[in-house]
Amino acid sequence: MYQPLHLKYRPQILSEVIGQQHIVDTLTNAQALHKIAPAYLFAGPKGTGKTSTARILAKSLNCQSTQEPTTQPCGECNSCKGITASSSLDVTELDAASNSGVETIRELISTTQFAPVEGKFKIFIIDECHALSNQSWQALLKTIENPPRHVVFVFCTTEVNKVPETIVSRCQKFDFRRVKLDEVINYLAIVAKSENINISLVAIKAIAKASKGHLRDSLKLLDQASLLNTEEIDPIDPNWIWELSGTIPEYELLTIIENIIRGEIKGNLGILQDWVELGKQPITIHAILVSFLKDLLVCKTYPDGKHLTQLEEDTWSELITISQSWSISQIQSAITLLMSRQNMMRDEAAHLWLSATLIELVPPAPVENTQPWQNWKNQSCAQIWAAEQLPHLTQNEISDLWEKVAPINGKKAPAWVKAINSLKAEVKKA
Ligand SMILES: Nc1ncnc2c1ncn2[C@@H]1O[C@H](COP(=O)(O)OP(=O)(O)OP(=O)(O)O)[C@@H](O)[C@H]1O
Ligand SMILES: [Mg+2]
Ligand SMILES: [Zn+2]
Known part of the structure; x- marks a missing residue:
């Protein structure tokens, strides 16, 4: 039976x-x-x-x-x-x-x-x-x-x-306490062995993590996974476990973070769409993202702190690389932004809110070819800028210069910047 x-x-x-x-x-x-x-x-x-x-x-x-x-x-x-x-x-x-x-x-x-x-x-x-x-x-x-x-x-x-x-x-x-990850892993390995369930250690770890210290849940997941594996030739794949448990594999979370850093908004929206289609709830995804960013923060501030997280070895070493492209304050603001959207994850439009938040997490691209004159409103702005560039010049000398500079294509600001920059280069040479 x-x-x-x-x-x-x-x-x-x-x-x-x-x-x-x-x-x-x-x-x-x-x-x-x-x-x-x-x-x-x-x-x-x-x-x-x-x-x-x-x-x-x-x-x-x-x-x-x-x-x-x-x-x-x-x-x-x-x-x-x-x-x-x-x-x-x-x-x-x-x-x-x-x-x-x-x-x-x-x-x-x-x-x-x-x-x-x-x-x-x-x-x-x-x-x-x-x-x-x-x-x-x-x-x-x-x-x-x-x-x-x-x-x-x-x-x-x-x-x-x-x-x-x-x-x-x-x-x-x-x-009674939630059972520690290591103890769950050991226990599941024993049960799998005595039941002849062909499962890799990575998949066992995935089960243990997904069940968060509730031993009954972990045995149920192992049971479900073993029913899937009727071929019994290949060991049970951790990906099945992620699917069964509704959690998200760590490598996908890494991709999300990498996409944020690279500004690849489309990639992240695609991943989010896949998760939602697989039946993952926005509120769960949100919680997992927050927790992963907290792990990233641990990684950034304390590279020996792997034991403070429950991440895999591979994930941790990739996080160490990734964390170099992000400052502590950037990670903190990403967490703050996500946390400020927590209540919206119960909303009917949660998926939409989460998409919007993923977009917002991407820092704005630096504006290319910023020219100093972009924010100038009048002639004195131009002169103040010049005084900053060439502090050894007096107000009068700058005013004289201004009079002498001829506009390029009818515009004085570009000509002014060109002139000041070349003066600056000369000062440097001297
Ligand atoms: N500490 C444990 N050691 C070994 N097996 C456990 C342990 N906790 C749970 N299990 C497994 O989970 C099953 C359910 O455990 P149990 O009914 O004792 O949990 P419970 O704490 O009463 O849970 P609930 O609060 O849901 O009633 C057990 O039959 C056993 O297979
Ligand atoms: Mg009980
Ligand atoms: Zn007895």
Whole structure:
């Protein structure tokens, strides 16, 4: 039977949880010391292991292979199997997003007084708990403050700021983090190997970057990519990953920057058009551009700072070359310009705004053959200019000169500039 990777690879014991070492250590110690809290709060970004860890905790508490809570649940007993299959009589999982009403919670609370059936604890895992109604929290508060000895609550949430402070302060709180890029890469490489997925390291890195530390997302992407690669002869190409994930490859971002520097507006509008046709949202493109320009700024100010970005080695060395054609203040104004358009990216005409911004990012070409007389309004402007060119001359000498210079083709200004310039050349020679 086909099982999606993110379900097949759900961690079953604490040591299989990736990138949450602080949580794994604390929970392991607590179990070794038999210090079980009546209520836990697992907070953090989506797909980082909250529900998985809650289930592992439930297994650890109820595994029938030992008398006491264990860090090594067997995975084989009725209780462990029941928890994996979500059918354990002692473990209740509630999705608060779809059951937020107080009636459900009252019912749940009324069952806390009964002893567990096969395990040592009755465990309530409340997922998306931030969705519970105020009344529901009120109803829960008393039970959490004074719970029966055999009851453990595990509240999971991606939005801990919406959980009432009175509840947070009564729970043991664990903060799940986004998993670090290196850890995601290592993990995906292991999964790909054991699944015989033919994928290059570059493509794995692309997946890891695109999923931004959400491990579930990264496994889903790997899954999708492996389904695309039915030929299995060539390894999965990173370009597919960019397409699947809706992000933008770094070499295209480099091209955008190069085009800005070269003033190739048309090229950039073409790239933007392609992205939009591939279904990339202007708001995403905008965010990616800003982030890339920030990386360029890091590169310009701190050429050893690659580790401060998530860029590929190749991209970084190209950025170093590119950054030589741009001053820090130019990069900063490009970022400022983009940021000032952020709100417009939610607009219906976002694509248009983004095109306009890409055009504006190109610095105006220098005006060719600028002549000094372009801004002169009258004779005294011409004389002031001459005084700047030849500071050793007095006002009177300049006035005399002016009288002597004959117009060329009826125009005096070009003749004046020619005369002053040749005088200047003579002064230099002397
Ligand atoms: N820290 C992790 N270690 C190993 N696998 C993980 C981890 N986090 C997520 N996963 C993978 O992602 C899947 C989903 O994880 P889980 O349900 O625990 O995330 P969650 O934090 O509860 O997310 P959500 O907030 O969306 O409910 C797991 O089955 C597993 O394959
Ligand atoms: Mg969850
Ligand atoms: Zn067991």
